[in-house]
Every structure is written in C-alpha cells, then in structure tokens.
Amino acid sequence: MRLTKMGSNASPTYLGLDLSTQQLKAVVVDDDLKILHEASVQFDTDLPEFRTHGGVTASKDNSHTVTAPTMMWVKSVDMILDRLTLAGVDYSSITAISGTAQQHGSVYWQTGAELTLRNLKSSDFLHQQLGSNFSISNSPVWMDSSTSKQCAKLEEAVGGPQKLAEITGSRAYERFTGSQICKIAENKPDAYNNTERISLVSSFLCSLFLGKIAPIDYADGSGMNLMNIHTKQWDSTLLEACGPNLHEKLGDPVPSKTNLGNISPYFVERYGFKSDCKIIAFTGDNPASLIGMRLHEGWLALSLGTSDTLFLWLKEPHVVIDGHILCNPVDAESFMGLLCFKNGSLTRERIRNDCAEKSWEIFNQLLDSTPRGNFGNFGLYFDTQEIIPFLKGDFRFNRAGDRIGKFSSLEVEVRALIEGQIVAKRAYAEDIGFHSGQDTKIIATGGASANKSILQVVADVFNAPVYLQEAANSAMLGAAYQAKHGLSDENDYEKITSVLTPPQLVCEPYPDAPEIYDPMVDRYRTIVNKLLQGGL
Numbered sequence: 001m002r003l004t005k006m007g008s009n010a011s012p013t014y015l016g017l018d019l020s021t022q023q024l025k026a027v028v029v030d031d032d033l034k035i036l037h038e039a040s041v042q043f044d045t046d047l048p049e050f051r052t053h054g055g056v057t058a059s060k061d062n063s064h065t066v067t068a069p070t071m072m073w074v075k076s077v078d079m080i081l082d083r084l085t086l087a088g089v090d091y092s093s094i095t096a097i098s099g100t101a102q103q104h105g106s107v108y109w110q111t112g113a114e115l116t117l118r119n120l121k122s123s124d125f126l127h128q129q130l131g132s133n134f135s136i137s138n139s140p141v142w143m144d145s146s147t148s149k150q151c152a153k154l155e156e157a158v159g160g161p162q163k164l165a166e167i168t169g170s171r172a173y174e175r176f177t178g179s180q181i182c183k184i185a186e187n188k189p190d191a192y193n194n195t196e197r198i199s200l201v202s203s204f205l206c207s208l209f210l211g212k213i214a215p216i217d218y219a220d221g222s223g224m225n226l227m228n229i230h231t232k233q234w235d236s237t238l239l240e241a242c243g244p245n246l247h248e249k250l251g252d253p254v255p256s257k258t259n260l261g262n263i264s265p266y267f268v269e270r271y272g273f274k275s276d277c278k279i280i281a282f283t284g285d286n287p288a289s290l291i292g293m294r295l296h297e298g299w300l301a302l303s304l305g306t307s308d309t310l311f312l313w314l315k316e317p318h319v320v321i322d323g324h325i326l327c328n329p330v331d332a333e334s335f336m337g338l339l340c341f342k343n344g345s346l347t348r349e350r351i352r353n354d355c356a357e358k359s360w361e362i363f364n365q366l367l368d369s370t371p372r373g374n375f376g377n378f379g380l381y382f383d384t385q386e387i388i389p390f391l392k393g394d395f396r397f398n399r400a401g402d403r404i405g406k407f408s409s410l411e412v413e414v415r416a417l418i419e420g421q422i423v424a425k426r427a428y429a430e431d432i433g434f435h436s437g438q439d440t441k442i443i444a445t446g447g448a449s450a451n452k453s454i455l456q457v458v459a460d461v462f463n464a465p466v467y468l469q470e471a472a473n474s475a476m477l478g479a480a481y482q483a484k485h486g487l488s489d490e491n492d493y494e495k496i497t498s499v500l501t502p503p504q505l506v507c508e509p510y511p512d513a514p515e516i517y518d519p520m521v522d523r524y525r526t527i528v529n530k531l532l533q534g535g536l
C-alpha cells in the first residue's frame with residue numbers, strides 16, 4: 001500500500017502521539033504549532049478483544065497486579081494511522097515525530113525482536129508481525145502496586161529511602177519500573193533471561209516508529225528508581241539489585257530532545273511518510289505536559305483535577321521523600337518537581353455539598369465573604385489517605401491554635417478548606433526548591449481552574465499571578481512541540497513555543513498577601529508535624 005502524495009511541497013508538519021492509560025491519541029500540528037488533525041483509539045471500546053477496563057487488566061487475586069496487553073498497544077498504532085489517513089493527514093509533510101506515554105510501565109522485547117523490527121513488511125499490519133516478539137505479554141503499568149517487597153530491596157541496596165531519593169529523585173514506589181523489573185526477574189526468570197531489551201511505554205512506542213529499539217530518555221528514565229538524576233546514568237548498585245545484565249537490556253539513556261534518526265522504512269512504504277522524517281525521543285506524560293504547558297524556569301503548573309498535581313521547572317532541586325524529582329525534558333541541565341495530592345476536587349465537592357447546597361456559585365459567595373487569613377481559623381481536610389502529608393480525616397484549628405470539632409460558620413469552613421489546601425501546596429513546593437520571585441507565574445489547569453475565587457486564593461498564597469491555560473491534552477501537544485524542538489541542535493524551546501497564544505492572566509495577588517500567608521505556611525508546617533507525631 002503506498003499513499004505518498006508524490007512531489008508534495010507542503011510546509012512542514014509534526015506528529016505528536018500520546019499512549020496514555022485509556023487511549024492512544026495523535027495530533028498533527030503545522031509549523032506554527034496549530035492543530036491540523038487529531039485522532040484517538042480507545043482501548044476498551046475500539047479494541048474490545050483485549051477485554052481491558054480503563055485500558056488495563058487488574059488481577060482478581062488481590063495481588064495488586066495491574067497490566068495492559070502489549071499487543072493491544074501495537075494494534076492501536078495500526079488503527080490510529082488508518083484513522084489519521086481517513087482524517088486527511090498528508091504523511092509526506094510530516095517532518096518529525098515525537099511522542100509520550102503513561103509513565104513507569106514496561107515492555108519486554110524477546111530475543112530476536114530487534115531483527116523483526118528492522119525487517120517489517122509494509123504489506124502487513126504491525127500486530128500481524130510483532131505477535132511473538134514480547135517475552136512478557138502483559139506489560140506492568142503505573143497502577144500496579146504489587147512490588148512492595150522489591151521496593152524494600154531497592155531501598156536497602158543503597159542505604160534507605162532517603163538515599164534512594166537522593167540518587168534517583170524518588171524513594172521506592174511500587175509503580176516505578178525498577179521494582180517492576182525486579183519482580184519479573186525474580187518470579188519469571190526464564191522470561192527475563194529471554195528478554196533482549198526492556199523499554200518504557202514511551203520508548204516502546206518510539207521503537208515502533210524508529211524500526212529498532214529506541215533509547216529511554218532522561219525524563220521518563222527518572223521515573224524508574226534506577227537512574228542517577230545527577231549523572232543521568234543508570235546506578236549500577238540498583239541495576240544489580242534488580243536483575244542480571246540489566247544495563248544491556250536497558251541500553252543507555254539519552255537527552256529527551258535527541259534526534260534519533262529517520263523513520264522506519266515500514267512507515268515510508270505503507271503510509272507515505274518521507275524517508276527522512278525524523279524521530280525525536282519519546283518521553284513520559286508528565287514531562288510532556290511540562291512542555292505542552294510551556295513552563296519556564298520558576299513557573300509552577302497547578303492542575304486542579306480529581307486529584308491535585310503540581311509540577312514545576314527547577315534549576316536546583318531539593319530531594320524530598322514524598323515528592324518526585326524528574327529530569328527536565330526541555331533542558332538537560334534542569335529538573336522538574338512533581339507533587340501529587342489525592343484529596344483535590346472530590347474533597348472540595350464534599351465541603352461544597354455540606355456547606356453550599358451543592359453549588360459552586362454559593363461556595364464562591366461564601367469564600368469571597370470571608371477575609372484572607374480567615375480570622376485565624378485553619379483547617380485540613382483529607383477524605384482519603386493523603387500522600388503528603390500522610391494523614392486522613394478533618395482537622396480544624398481556631399485562632400488560639402486549639403483543635404476544634406466545628407467552625408462557627410459555613411463561610412469559615414469553606415475558606416479553611418481552600419486556604420489549607422493551597423498553603424500545603426506552597427509548603428511542599430518550597431520543600432523541593434520552589435522560590436516565588438518577580439518572574440514567577442502559576443499556570444492553572446484542570447476542572448477547578450474554572451473557579452476564579454479559588455484561583456484568587458492561589459495567587460495570594462503563592463504571592464504570584466495566576467494564568468489560565470486550556471489543559472486539554474497538554475501531554476500530547478507537548479509531544480508535537482518536542483518533535484519540532486528536537487530538530488534543532490540548539491535549545492530554542494522558547495522561540496518555538498513563542499508562536500502559541502500566551503496563557504491568560506486571571507488573578508493577581510493583593511499587596512498584603514505575604515503578610516497573611518507567609519506565617520500561615522509556617523503554621524501549617526508546625527501543625528502537620530504535630531499531627532504526624534500524633535500530638536494533636
């Protein structure tokens with residue numbers, strides 16, 4: 001099949017792919033990064049033969065094992081390319097491709113797989129040719145939490161959780177790839193030994209387009225508990241603790257914007273891509289979101305979704321036990337901090353339902369009717385076990401610092417919730433190296449970023465202006481921007497993204513905000529330390 005529009009002089013376009021938990025998405029942008037075409041494949045509904053729920057298969061035996069069929073991902077690539085064809089994409093104008101994927105998941109290429117990848121027949125689908133090339137047919141994904149034993153082994157190998165965090169940017173997490181590989185080496189030694197290479201989901205997707213096993217990039221590699229984030233090399237002690245000959249299986253990591261070379265001839269012959277269409281290293285979805293949201297040094301992105309996630313560009317990271325420091329996908333000398341808070345919108349909804357007749361409008365009236373600082377009242381609300389701080393329950397304190405069961409009014413409760421949530425975020429952001437300065441910007445996204453009253457509290461607590469950014473598909477767009485960025489030898493990320501509509505200013509801090517919120521951050525730290533020690 002040859003669909004090339006011969007002699008096409010179309011201006012350059014870029015393809016970005018995002019293999020997330022539930023779907024594979026693709027976008028084609030023009031040279032000004034404007035969206036030309038989009039397509040997606042939903043795993044559960046478009047590929048029902050794999051019988052996934054939410055893109056994954058969870059074990060029924062209480063072992064906390066969660067996987068996704070590797071061949072489902074392969075088949076989704078066949079499908080999305082056909083969908084892009086139907087959408088009218090001119091493959092011959094695509095100058096570069098990059099991609100992103102859910103972080104931490106892993107793919108196990110069987111011995112001989114690279115040879116298959118290099119010799120794909122353009123007359124057949126990928127899934128018809130790759131079926132017997134994976135030594136593990138179900139890839140462990142980020143939702144898996146079955147590897148506590150292996151996490152303990154990794155921490156022990158280097159001298160404890162703090163030490164592991166200092167080396168790799170995170171203490172051991174069950175979903176991180178190191179403990180997942182270790183579990184396979186221990187429980188399925190034959191399959192492990194028959195594995196030629198191990199990819200992350202991002203580098204696996206990249207390998208299909210490259211026609212050989214693609215390297216893991218620094219940013220996604222820093223979500224494995226195996227890479228030294230300072231030297232950007234695998235840590236040999238950790239590799240040895242995981243399994244034999246692991247360095248060989250992982251290959252060497254590369255900077256995230258590496259131009260890996262030309263696309264596989266398979267795609268040239270089958271779909272009409274140019275033979276010199278470049279493949280730029282693929283990365284994890286959180287690093288790609290940093291690119292898609294166009295973060296800069298000192299900026300902070302706050303996603304107020306089901307859970308709240310905060311990520312920021314850091315020059316000098318401070319390693320902490322409860323956050324993640326990843327390598328920066330734009331600038332190999334920088335880092336990104338990532339903090340996840342489980343109690344976000346659902347907790348806000350609970351207090352809205354209790355205090356504001358289930359209406360965000362009434363909730364905002366209550367919030368706006370109370371003064372900043374809330375008359376000295378302060379509250380922390382964790383409906384489910386929070387990650388940071390490791391607490392569950394409601395904690396209310398009056399002006400005198402006494403823990404109380406109830407506030408005097410609904411509006412005090414509403415403000416206590418929002419101030420408590422945002423002050424906590426500032427405290428942890430500072431812990432990993434964030435400093436508010438003249439150029440600081442907060443970029444808000446996610447469902448609750450529609451709420452200006454909440455964003456005003458964000459501006460005041462951080463003493464920085466808050467900007468709004470359409471969050472939709474920031475990881476996928478980040479991949480498309482990276483495709484263009486990776487073509488140049490220089491780091492011209494700012495120049496490349498300067499053509500995009502800038503984020504829109506929504507709130508600025510009041511001049512007296514630091515007087516109110518600097519002491520509140522200190523107060524938060526004192527309260528949380530006491531709560532964690534059981535002293536309140």
Ligand SMILES: Nc1ncnc2c1ncn2[C@@H]1O[C@H](COP(=O)(O)OP(=O)(O)O)[C@@H](O)[C@H]1O
Pocket residue numbers: 304305306307345346348349360445446447448449450451
């Ligand atoms: N005006 C609003 N004020 C506060 N929260 C809101 C508002 N509108 C929507 N939300 C919250 O946004 C949440 C969904 O956020 P979203 O980013 O879409 O979720 P997800 O994390 O699933 O991507 C809902 O749970 C809802 O509580």
Ligand SMILES: O=C(CO)[C@@H](O)[C@H](O)COP(=O)(O)O
Pocket residue numbers: 019020021022101102103104142175285286
């Ligand atoms: O585990 C993490 C980050 O540490 C998740 O953020 C995954 O990267 C999920 O990706 P989605 O498929 O939900 O986009």
